Amino acid sequence: MTADSPILELKGINKSFGAVHVLHDVDLTVMPGQVTALVGDNGAGKSTLIKGIAGIYSFDSGDYFFEGKRAQVHDPKDANALGIEVVYQDLALCDNLDVVHNMFLGREETKAGTLDEIDMEKRATDTLKGLSVRTLKSVRQQVSSLSGGQRQTVAIARAVLWNSKMVILDEPTAALGVAQTEQVLNLVRRLADNGLGVILISHNMNDVMQVADSVACLYLGQMAAQVQISEVDHSSIVELITMGRSGDIGIQLDDAMTGDVA
Amino acid sequence: MSNHQTTDVDIPEAGDRGGIGMAVGDYFSRVKGGDVGSLPAVLGLVVLFLLFTALKPDTFFSFFNFANLLNQSAAIIVLAMGLVFVLLLGEIDLSAGFTAGTAAAVLAVALSNWGLAWPLALLVGLLTGTVIGLFIGSLVARLGIPSFVVTLAMFLALQGVMLLIIGEGGTIRLRSDVLLAIMNQNMPLWAGWLMWALVIGGYLLVSWRAIAGRRKAGLRSTATSVWIAKALSLAVLLGVLVFVLNQQRQIVRPGKESCPSVGEAPVGCIPVIEGVPWAVLVVLVLVVGLTFVLGRTPFGRHVYAVGGNAEASRRAGINVKMIKIYCFMIGSTLAAVAGVLLASRDNSVSPTTGGAQTLLFAVGAAVIGGTSLFGGKGKVMDAVVGGLVIAVIANGLPLITQQSGIQFVVTGFVLLVAAGVDAISRKRASAT
Numbered sequence: 001m002t003a004d005s006p007i008l009e010l011k012g013i014n015k016s017f018g019a020v021h022v023l024h025d026v027d028l029t030v031m032p033g034q035v036t037a038l039v040g041d042n043g044a045g046k047s048t049l050i051k052g053i054a055g056i057y058s059f060d061s062g063d064y065f066f067e068g069k070r071a072q073v074h075d076p077k078d079a080n081a082l083g084i085e086v087v088y089q090d091l092a093l094c095d096n097l098d099v100v101h102n103m104f105l106g107r108e109e110t111k112a113g114t115l116d117e118i119d120m121e122k123r124a125t126d127t128l129k130g131l132s133v134r135t136l137k138s139v140r141q142q143v144s145s146l147s148g149g150q151r152q153t154v155a156i157a158r159a160v161l162w163n164s165k166m167v168i169l170d171e172p173t174a175a176l177g178v179a180q181t182e183q184v185l186n187l188v189r190r191l192a193d194n195g196l197g198v199i200l201i202s203h204n205m206n207d208v209m210q211v212a213d214s215v216a217c218l219y220l221g222q223m224a225a226q227v228q229i230s231e232v233d234h235s236s237i238v239e240l241i242t243m244g245r246s247g248d249i250g251i252q253l254d255d256a257m258t259g260d261v262a
Numbered sequence: 263m264s265n266h267q268t269t270d271v272d273i274p275e276a277g278d279r280g281g282i283g284m285a286v287g288d289y290f291s292r293v294k295g296g297d298v299g300s301l302p303a304v305l306g307l308v309v310l311f312l313l314f315t316a317l318k319p320d321t322f323f324s325f326f327n328f329a330n331l332l333n334q335s336a337a338i339i340v341l342a343m344g345l346v347f348v349l350l351l352g353e354i355d356l357s358a359g360f361t362a363g364t365a366a367a368v369l370a371v372a373l374s375n376w377g378l379a380w381p382l383a384l385l386v387g388l389l390t391g392t393v394i395g396l397f398i399g400s401l402v403a404r405l406g407i408p409s410f411v412v413t414l415a416m417f418l419a420l421q422g423v424m425l426l427i428i429g430e431g432g433t434i435r436l437r438s439d440v441l442l443a444i445m446n447q448n449m450p451l452w453a454g455w456l457m458w459a460l461v462i463g464g465y466l467l468v469s470w471r472a473i474a475g476r477r478k479a480g481l482r483s484t485a486t487s488v489w490i491a492k493a494l495s496l497a498v499l500l501g502v503l504v505f506v507l508n509q510q511r512q513i514v515r516p517g518k519e520s521c522p523s524v525g526e527a528p529v530g531c532i533p534v535i536e537g538v539p540w541a542v543l544v545v546l547v548l549v550v551g552l553t554f555v556l557g558r559t560p561f562g563r564h565v566y567a568v569g570g571n572a573e574a575s576r577r578a579g580i581n582v583k584m585i586k587i588y589c590f591m592i593g594s595t596l597a598a599v600a601g602v603l604l605a606s607r608d609n610s611v612s613p614t615t616g617g618a619q620t621l622l623f624a625v626g627a628a629v630i631g632g633t634s635l636f637g638g639k640g641k642v643m644d645a646v647v648g649g650l651v652i653a654v655i656a657n658g659l660p661l662i663t664q665q666s667g668i669q670f671v672v673t674g675f676v677l678l679v680a681a682g683v684d685a686i687s688r689k690r691a692s693a694t
Contacts (some may be wrong), residue, residue, distance in 0.1 A: 077579070092577045094570035096638035097563075105567055106578030114558045118479045125481075138482075 005068055007032040007166055007197035008053070008084075013062035015048055022048045026062070026223045028216055030166060030197040035188060037208040037229075038201045040218030043239050046201055049218065050168050053199075054086045055079040069166070085167035088172060095144040099136060100124045103145055103158040127161045128153075131190055135183060148239045149180025157189055166197040173207055185211045205234050219244030224251050282672075285488045298630045302683050303647040306676075307654065314658035325511035329539055332507075333445055335653030336541040337362070337603040341633070342625035342645035343552055344596030347589040347630055350569045352637025353402065357394075357416035358624060361594045362601030363616030364420045365390040367427040369441075369602060370434040370611040380438040384602065389600025392591050394420070396520075399590030403583040409590075412492050433612040435606045444544060445606035448537030454504045457543060462497045463548075469493070507538045517656050541603060542586040545646065548599070552642040565589060571640035600624075619673070626673065627652045630680035636688055651676070 008030040015023040023045050030036045040046050052059045055073040064071050066082050073079050079086075081256045093102050109116040114145070124139050125179065135150055143151060152172050159167045169188060173181040189211050192198045202208050209217055216226040217240040224244045232246070239246035292299075306511045314322040321327060341358055348355045355361075369387030372378045378386065395629060399417060402409045428434055436442055449457070469489060476483035512535040556562035567575040568585045576582050597616075604620070629635060630651050631644025659669045 076577075088577070090573075092571070092574035094567045094638070096566060096570035096575050101563060101567075105575070106564075106580045108560045108563060110560060115560060117564060118475050118481060121481055122479055140482075 006030060008066040009068055011063040014060045015052060015057065016060055022221050024222045028223065029226060030199055032197045033192055033195050034213035035198045035200050035211050035214040036190045037154050038199055038210035039208060039215060039237060039241055044216055044218040045221045050086065050170065050199065050201065054084060054168060078096050083163065085162065085164040086158035086168045087159050087170065087172060089170040092144045093151060093155060096142065098142050099139045102154055103161055127157050131157060131187055133157065147180065148176050152184050153187060160191060164196065165190055166201045170201045172202065173204060205237055208237065209234055217241055219251060222251060225249045263680060282487050282491055300377060300644055301649045303631050304649055307647065307651050310651065310654045310658065314654065318661045322658050325506060325509045326513055329507055329511055331653050331657050333539055333541055333607065334657055335649045336545055337600045338623045338627050338652055339645050339649030340596055340603060341544055341600035342627035342649050343548060343642055344593035344639050345624055345628045346633050346642055346645050347565065348593040349633050349635060350565050350637060351586055351589050352569050354413060355409065355590065355593050356413040356621060357420055358593060358597040359616040359621030360417055360420035360424060361391055361394050361597040363424050364616050365598030366601035366605040366611045367424050370605060371427055373437045380440050387602060388598045389596040390593055395591035395594025396587065398594065399587035402590065403586035428611065428613055433610045435610045436443050441602060441606050442609060444540045445603060447669055448539050449543065451537055452506045454508050454538040457498055458504045461500060465496060476633050508536055510534050510536045531616050549642055549646060556642060566638055574650055582627060626677040626680065629677065629684060634684050634688065635681060
């Protein structure tokens with residue numbers, strides 16, 4: 001596989017919940033080694049799209065290609081098997097366990113039926129070092145004692161621990177201060193630099209402009225545009241989010257009006 | 263905690279942690295951060311022990327009462343161990359006391375009415391507990407009925423089951439010398455010391471292997487001095503226990519002579535009582551086994567995870583429902599073990615076996631020991647420390663006052679204090 005071929009390619013994805021048609025013929029391309037920002041206003045369908053990618057929902061129709069091959073993803077385990085990991089907004093960490101325990105949660109290494117703490121601690125430390133994480137005092141710290149940025153770091157490190165090929169990050173900087181946002185964005189960048197495909201969901205245009213290679217904008221369930229970050233600026237992304245078009249990119253007005261929008 | 267907030271420090275390189283001084287410092291900073299663990303219970307135990315000793319030096323502080331105290335606490339401790347599993351999930355089992363009673367009743371009936379051999383009858387009794395746990399766990403995990411309600415219902419229903427098994431107002435004798443011996447007989451003196459040697463040797467071996475493994479892998483590990491200090495304190499503590507229990511503790515009244523421990527006993531003499539009660543061995547084996555399960559197996563890890571964040575555990579692929587069901591099964595099986603101990607102590611099973619304050623004492627023991635009512639925090643050892651605190655109160659107070667009203671009030675108050683400490687330490691931990 002070359003860096004020129006997409007790691008994930010979605011074509012003509014549709015998804016309805018009852019009478020509500022949430023996703024209309026959505027296309028999405030994620031390149032390895034790049035950060036693809038997924039933006040859109042509340043209710044535009046971002047969550048539905050990533051939950052479909054992650055296997056929590058099944059898409060009604062459309063094609064799902066992973067590494068150029070058609071994939072059937074109907075269960076989170078299918079997505080994990082492909083090498084897709086999701087870092088959810090609420091992080092899903094156990095406060096009462098330490099960093100190593102959280103990183104291996106549900107997939108503990110064992111030796112003769114007992115936990116292989118040494119192997120897990122080494123792998124966790126190696127993964128954190130590989131991501132140049134310098135913000136943790138000890139990998140044996142309880143997660144309850146970590147700051148928001150450190151928690152986000154642990155959640156992201158957990159996602160890449162499993163030789164994953166694509167990581168989906170749901171608003172990783174939403175609750176963070178300036179310095180911690182910077183740390184997490186650097187980490188996101190490093191994921192891509194390590195060759196992973198990264199989907200970054202964000203409401204923060206500064207984050208998107210800083211870290212993303214391309215930006216995909218959902219507008220009322222349609223993919224308004226997916227463009228390289230160099231082709232757009234801050235205000236045109238905002239226009240894409242709020243109106244679905246900006247100049248000659250995005251959905252043309254008559255298209256936008258004809259969709260049976262929820 | 264502010265002095266622990268380092269934002270730009272490397273993950274420390276390999277190497278041992280400092281000596282004992284640093285280990286003590288680490289411990290105090292953990293306590294300040296809200297992770298008090300068993301500390302209040304241990305302090306409480308020491309204070310209560312000194313208090314009762316000062317007030318009643320003759321009766322409370324005697325070899326006889328010391329062994330008596332351990333026997334009194336055994337059933338509560340085992341019941342509390344089972345509750346630790348349930349409490350770790352953030353659930354509660356109010357029916358554990360009568361699960362113990364029901365299992366004991368089944369055991370007694372199996373021995374006397376069905377004429378089963380004691381190992382078989384014991385198995386049937388313990389399985390009774392397991393099945394009750396399966397039933398409770400399934401209702402809680404699969405149907406989603408709050409455990410409070412399910413076990414409150416079982417609290418009532420199992421009382422009825424016991425009455426049906428035993429018959430109104432009746433009692434059934436426990437017809438098994440082996441099972442009666444658990445609470446009424448003592449280990450030979452040498453067996454007590456053998457137990458001591460095995461525990462200390464096992465501890466040294468297991469902990470040293472862990473330390474050596476970590477050093478070989480280049481990870482931070484406990485300093486040798488800390489390891490030796492820990493092993494020494496354990497050896498001394500357990501050694502004192504065995505030594506004291508190996509003393510002749512029969513109270514010999516003036517004018518009577520005590521029998522020799524070996525050989526034919528002359529008529530009219532008072533038999534010698536010495537040695538570690540078998541119940542201590544039962545508790546010890548359970549503590550070691552269950553601590554291993556909770557601390558060293560994936561199952562144990564998942565129990566903590568579900569108690570800490572059930573949704574995160576589910577997303578991590580842990581079968582949350584099965585973990586819950588297993589924990590209730592373990593809890594009720596241990597309750598059945600406690601039932602056997604209760605029956606052994608009373609020599610019989612009656613409709614009040616496992617009733618009265620038994621359950622509240624056990625919940626109190628777990629919580630006083632440091633197991634959180636909010637789930638996710640607790641150890642098997644908590645049940646032992648807390649159970650001893652409860653037993654000291656239950657044993658010492660009647661020596662001071664005969665008024666059971668005061669005893670209830672004091673015990674209730676201690677439980678409240680323990681739950682208060684739990685709530686405050688939780689607040690502290692989340693504030694940092």
